[in-house]
Amino acid sequence: MKKSIAFIITFLIFTYSSGQTKYGNPEVDLIQIQKDYSSWWTYQIKNIMLSRDFVALDTLSREISKETFLDQLVNGSYIPIRLKSQDSICYYKLFKIEPNSDTSIKATINQEAFDAFKNFKMENTPFPKFSFKDLNENLVSNETMKGKIVVIKCWYIHCAACIKEFPDVNQLVEKYKNREDVLFVSLAEDTPEQLKVFLKRKPLSYSVIPNMKIYMNEILQLNAFPTHFIINKDGLIAKVVNNYKSLEVALEEESKL
Template identity: 40%
Template sequence: MKIFTTLTKLLLAATFLLMVSCQENNKERVTEMDLLFSSLQTDQAKWWRYHKTNIDLTADFAAHAEDGNNLSKKAFFEALLTGDYIAIEKDTPEDTEHYQLFKLTEEADEDISYTIIADSYRQYKHFAMEGTELPGFNFTDLDGKTWTKEELKGKTLVVKTWFIRCKPCIEEMPQLNQSVEDYSDREDVVFLSLALDPEDELRKFLSEKEFTYAVVPSQKTFIEDSLGLSIYPTHILVAPSGKIRKVVNSAPEMIAALKGLPLEVKKNGSAPPPPPPPGS
């Protein structure tokens, strides 16, 4: 009798384990992204560190919906702007970044919602400027040279907005000077800066600080009213067509965008000669 009871218990236990195993196999597989999301959404500070380190909303990323399907960047930004979602980086073998939306649950730290809205709004505004026409202009820089949109058609234009008392604007100048040097053999790339400050203050500042962009003084109205920008520095990359290609807020982002330019054009206007044929 005791043996029968023991066998019965073992049979019941085996049946229970089999049922549990079947139920587990029928459940949706929990991915590493799911586990990461669960960890991030309950801690605003932890999520923010992850977001700033892994998610670059200025990049040419591929966007994905909650179910992993492809999504337009516009729809992706609009989802983030609701405050109901965060982005998680997908691990892919491609060079292009892939970001997927994850919807915040009731357990989420509510500060994440406010922060993602604030951070996404600026990036969405810049994204919305891509493909639009740069407003017309007629500038005169500190050297007396005039610049118009019509004259710059056919060239890539790199614009920086700044002012003297903007610490980040000044700190990035060595990087920007290096970028000007790197493209010094390109007739088709023009570097132009629009400053808030008047001419006399700029001349005094630039007598002590090197900045190799062309500098146009007193451009608050054009920057804030015509361009609709209010954060400094801002960099605008304009395609030869006159349409805005990229809007970013730091030198590294601008330099990365510049790397997408076409084949180098030398100062004589011709492309580098082709290599000699084999055996010549």
């Protein structure tokens, strides 16, 4: 009897310390994906979305805040891995980067996490004062956007990544065309004349506001393009993301609220 009790206690301690029973195992082989930069990046780009809502775990499978998780990725030598889960919740766990892995992996993780951390800090803050006219002379402001979910794309003509996602974001506009409470606005650095010529070749279904370089650089303090904001109906920033995949997921979540 005493042996049985001892075994149960030992099992529970092991389970608690490993966290595997509760949260699941890593969905990939940690050694294999760190063999080279390409292997890691293929996994990262398809499976890790630092902008999304997730349960953050440290190396001992203890729950930590998202802020702490991102800070560890920015300043430490960790790799984020998604865990297999029996529920619909997304779990990301920190693992130590292998000592012999490509140094570019750590450098890229640090930079990706830095951008994600900066974006995260903007969440739940008011979107800065805003009142401009689009290419069709329609006024777009905090007041006209009040009570709406607003998707804002920040871009410029010579940003290849910004233009590449045009077909995807146009499909997103089409998907929500019957939602009167969802607006799509874009801020562009370029002049009205430049934009009108460019958009004839590369149509964008968003409302386009020109001459926004100073506003984006000085007020929004952006250092990466494209950047997408999702503003909730209270005028607060719900999400800030830097790619279409993250935008699609974030908007789906926000539009359900």
